[in-house]
Each structure stands twice: as structure tokens, then as C-alpha cells.
Amino acid sequence: MADEMSKTEVPKRRQGGPRRGHGGPMGRPTEKAKDFKGTLLKLLGYIGKHKVAVIFAIVFAIASIVFNIVGPKVLGQVTTKLYEGLTAKVAGTGSVDFDWIGRTLLLLLGLYLASSACSLLQGWLMTGVTQRICYRMRKEIAEKIAVVPMSYFNGHSKGDVLSRITNDVDTLGQSLNQSVTQLITSVTQIVGVLVMMISISLPLTGVVVVTLPAAALIMGVMMHFSQPYFRAQQKVLGEVNGIIEEDFAGQNVIQVFDRAADAVAEFDEKNDQLFISGWRSQFLSGLMMPLMSLVGNAGYVAVVVVGAQLALSGSIGVGDIQSFIQYVRNFTQPVQQIANVSNTLQSMAAATERVFEFLAAPEEENAAAPQVPAAREGRVEFDHVRFGYAPDKTIIHDFSCEALPGQTVAIVGPTGAGKTTLIKLLQRFYDVDAGSLRVEGIDVRDWDRAELRREFAMVLQDTWLFCGTVRDNIRYGRPDATDEEVEAAARTARCDSFIRTLAGGYDFVINEEGTNISQGQRQLITIARAVLADRPALILDEATSNVDTRTEELIQRAMDELMRGRTSFVIAHRLSTIRNADAILVLRDGDIVEKGTHAELLAAGGFYAELYNSQFEEAA
Structure with missing residues (x-):
């Protein structure tokens, strides 16, 4: 992440x-019986x-x-x-x-x-x-x-x-x-x-x-x-x-x-x-x-x-x-x-x-009367959100944004700006300290937590695959999917061709660490998993960061097809991949410093233009 x-x-x-765990060296006094x-x-x-x-x-x-x-x-x-x-x-x-x-x-x-x-x-x-x-x-x-x-x-x-x-x-x-x-x-x-x-x-x-x-x-x-x-x-x-x-x-x-x-x-x-x-x-x-x-x-x-x-x-x-x-x-x-x-x-x-x-550890709190929306379109609203992992260390200071159904919202900024933190708030891994975050018009704190997470499909920078067949890994987000639907999702994610070259094809067993396939192939399988899940909203956290340029172009086309009609939040460091986003939010130190389309932000010549041009300077 x-x-x-x-x-x-x-x-x-x-x-x-x-620093591992919570125990101290043996030279210190041992904690008494609780x-x-x-x-x-x-x-x-x-x-x-x-x-x-x-x-x-x-x-x-x-x-x-x-x-x-x-x-x-x-x-x-x-x-x-x-x-x-x-x-x-x-x-x-x-x-x-x-x-x-x-x-x-x-x-x-x-x-x-x-x-x-x-x-x-x-x-x-x-x-x-x-x-x-x-x-x-x-x-x-x-x-x-x-x-x-x-x-x-x-x-x-x-x-x-x-x-x-x-x-x-x-x-x-x-x-x-x-x-x-x-x-x-x-x-x-x-x-x-x-x-x-x-x-x-x-x-x-x-x-x-x-x-x-x-x-x-x-x-x-x-x-x-x-x-x-x-x-x-x-x-x-x-x-x-x-x-x-x-x-x-x-x-x-x-x-x-x-x-x-x-x-x-x-x-x-x-x-x-x-x-x-x-x-x-x-x-x-x-x-x-x-x-x-x-x-x-x-x-x-x-x-x-x-x-x-x-x-x-x-x-x-x-x-x-x-x-x-x-x-x-x-x-x-x-x-x-x-x-x-x-x-x-x-x-x-x-x-x-x-x-x-x-x-006895604390559990995630659920609403007393959890709500589920009648229709799911993918509408998301951040309203003056403030958040920090520790009370004295605020990361998101005053964040407001609205993502309409079907829109693609890109979130960019330097490392530590709070991009992935926003995604964690969307999934309600953490609750906001102030303000509100609404999905489908309902505050996430009033949602049924499990239903809220079924609103989103995710593709993360750090891939996670379990020990099992390729087919089962793709089917993870939708267990009732047929074999034909699994293979269709793989074709959309541009991974069907390499899967068929594996020993056993879709029945090829990925090992516990996923080391018997390449990093890029693991990423493609997680993208196919998100395609098959077919959720109203998507979260893409550097989803193409681990693939080569040619494969990235193929995946980008698949992503454009996948995001069509869905609300999508895209975290990207390669700014060339978000040129078609409906809105780009530029974060710096937990605040939105710029907002607009790719063309608008380049024309403004601000922080986004500086980030964009610096990537080409580095490449040169």
C-alpha cells in the first residue's frame, strides 16, 4: 500500500x-501477572x-x-x-x-x-x-x-x-x-x-x-x-x-x-x-x-x-x-x-x-442499525475530512471531494501526502477524526461494514495471492463465478494468454509466496480478480507499477474498459497513466493544493505540472 x-x-x-512485538529485553523488570x-x-x-x-x-x-x-x-x-x-x-x-x-x-x-x-x-x-x-x-x-x-x-x-x-x-x-x-x-x-x-x-x-x-x-x-x-x-x-x-x-x-x-x-x-x-x-x-x-x-x-x-x-x-x-x-x-x-x-x-x-482486543465497531443503500451507483463524498493515525499527528487536514457515479478520480502527490490513507478511510479500515465520508449518500460509519467493502474492488501495488490455482485466485472476489466468467475476466485483464502457457493453465497452482510466477503476472491476476468482482466502485493503487511498458499499455486499455460506468479512485505515480481522468486531485501534506483535469493542471503550471515534467526530465 x-x-x-x-x-x-x-x-x-x-x-x-x-522493535518487534511488545516485549522488552530481559534486563528490564518482567511484567507482573495480570x-x-x-x-x-x-x-x-x-x-x-x-x-x-x-x-x-x-x-x-x-x-x-x-x-x-x-x-x-x-x-x-x-x-x-x-x-x-x-x-x-x-x-x-x-x-x-x-x-x-x-x-x-x-x-x-x-x-x-x-x-x-x-x-x-x-x-x-x-x-x-x-x-x-x-x-x-x-x-x-x-x-x-x-x-x-x-x-x-x-x-x-x-x-x-x-x-x-x-x-x-x-x-x-x-x-x-x-x-x-x-x-x-x-x-x-x-x-x-x-x-x-x-x-x-x-x-x-x-x-x-x-x-x-x-x-x-x-x-x-x-x-x-x-x-x-x-x-x-x-x-x-x-x-x-x-x-x-x-x-x-x-x-x-x-x-x-x-x-x-x-x-x-x-x-x-x-x-x-x-x-x-x-x-x-x-x-x-x-x-x-x-x-x-x-x-x-x-x-x-x-x-x-x-x-x-x-x-x-x-x-x-x-x-x-x-x-x-x-x-x-x-x-x-x-x-x-x-x-x-x-x-x-x-x-x-x-x-x-x-x-x-x-x-479481548478491541473490535471494529459496527453501526447500531447498519444501513444498506437501495441502489449502488458509486457516489462518494469527502466532506471536510480530518484524520491522523495518532492524535498528535494529523495526515489529512481538511479534505473535501465528490466523485460522481462513473467518474474517474486520480489522486497524485509526493510520498507521504496521504493518498493511500484516503483509500483506507474509504474501506473504513480507520474512521475519520472530523468531518464525514459518505458513500451512496450514507456516512460510512452508518453502513454495514461488510456491505461497504462489497462496494469496492481493489487492485493494490503489493499483490496478494494465496496458495491455490490461478482459477481460484481470480475467483476469490466472486466465489460463484463460472469457469467461463473467470476466463473472460482474464482476457479483459490481458492475462489469458500467459495463463495458458503455464503447466495446467488455469489449474496451475501458485505457491504460498507466489514466487513461481513473475511479479507482473501476479499483478495481472489481481487485476483479473477485480474485473470478475464487478463492483460499482474501483480502487487502483499503482495497479500497473509492476509491469513493463508494453504490458502497461495493454492493461491501461483494459482498465479504461473496466472503469467505464464505474466510480474509480486511481492512485498513480506515473502521471502519464491518468491523463484521461475526469478529475485529478493533487495532494500535498494532507491537503488538496490543486484540482482539475490533466490539461487544466498542465496549463496552470503549478505543482502538478512540476511533478509531470519532472518525470520526463528523469526519464531523459
């Missing part, structure tokens, strides 16, 4: 250090859409743990029965009841099988829930992109937005699938094991419980210190993705200007920041498990010592000691898992915050 946009909207790259609890509450709202599946998953998870924690006590009873039987057999007063032991062991096997089955079912249910949540989030992000104002993308790199769709949603999905069920099963296991331990020995249970405050303290300290680095890791990851995406797309320019070393240095700087935040977050979170294991092992040793004393005094049986030792392991394990889940939740919260931040 316009040259002035590079000056007024998008920070220039590689001047004064990296709303950890609030983020989780919002996420619960998403989970609530699948509450039936979640409830069943919770029930199966609890059932799995219940079946599992009953096992050690049953096994302890078997041990006690076997010990007593062997003791009686040695004393000659009895024998081992192997029938009872066999039945009990079969019951134990059934309990463990039931536990595994319930665990399998809850895993299947939670995987479905998390994937549906991820699907919904990606869908909402894709829909959000379509309604976020253009100004949002001026302050956020494409890589950062892509990172939110891919990395952050993936992190959310993986973490949610692991953490929710793990949290439920761990809490259930702690409660269940605690009950079973109390049923065996209250003193031994007290020995184990005293380790909980130490575990809670470790968890709290580790979460406090690691959370900022988890947030920084996700933030810098988005910036790294932005660098990779931008450098890959601009590799030709980087090589031509010998800036490969600078590009690598910039990437290395961000990569170092990602390494530091990732290393610190993982190191601090990794400390939690060994520290928790240390606390658990200390509790285990204390249980063995106290249990031996109780067994010697006859307070508990041998099998009870075995069961209790198993329960100690089953008790410390979920405590450690909760510590691990806390790390997962931190990573999930950091990723989810970024997703919700984008979903």
Missing part, C-alpha cells in the same frame, strides 16, 4: 535495536461448556483412585493372614488359609483392573474435552482476526499473533489435559490415602501429616519465583516466531543488502532471552520435585522408625506396617504431582493469558 504508512504506522526494523486467578476462571467458563463429560471424567478419576487405594489395605490383610497362618503352623496350632488368600488376591486383581479401566475412560473423556476447547479457541482467534482493527496489527507482529494460535493454544491443550485430571486424582488420592492411614494408625498418620507444611512452603516459594519466567518465556517465544516469519519472507532482501549477519544477531539476541527465561523457569520448577522427594523420604524414614516401635508394642500388625508404608508412598506421590501440576498450571496460565488478551 502507501509509502506514508511506513512512516506513520509501522516502526522501522533494524534501527535502534529490535490476573492468574481471573485467567483460570475464564478457562473454567470454556470447560463448563463440556461439564457433562468433565463430570463423568471426574467420577471415573475418583473411582480409579478409590479402587487403587483400597488395594494396599487388602494386600496388608493378606500379609497379616499369611503371617498369622505361618506362625500358627510353626507353633502347631493351625495352618495357612490359602483359599481365603486366593479369593482375596483375585478381588485385589479385580480392583486394580477396575482402576485401570476407569483411568482409561477418564483419559479418553478429558482428551476429547481439551481438544474441543483448543478447537474452539483457534476458531475464535481466526474469527477475531477478521474483526480486529488494522491499528492492532500495527503494534503486533504477525509472528506474535501466529504464536498465540499455535504455540499458546497447544500449550493450553497439553497442560489442560494433564493438569485437570492430575489435580483431581492427586487430591482424591491424598484424601483417600489419608482416610485409609487413619483407619490403620492415627500416630503414624500424624507423622506423615507434619510433612505437609514443608511441602506447601516449597510449592509456594517455587511458584512465586518461577511464574515470571514462565510468562517471559511465552512472550519472547512470540517475538522469536515473529523474527523467523519476517526473515524467512524477506530473505531475498536480507541477502541483497548483506544484512544476514545482522538478522542472525537480532535472532540470537531474542533467542538468548528465550534461553534465559526458559532455563530459569525450568530450573526453578525442576527443583520442586527433588525437594518434594526429600520431604517425602524424610517422612518415610520417620514412619519406619515409629512403626517399628508400635509393632513391637503390639499396637499394629505386620501387615498394617506394610500397608502403611505403601500408603506413605501413595501419599507423597500425589503431593509431588500437585507440585508438578502447579508448574504446568503456571505455563498454562501464561499461555492462556496471551490467548485471552488477543480475544
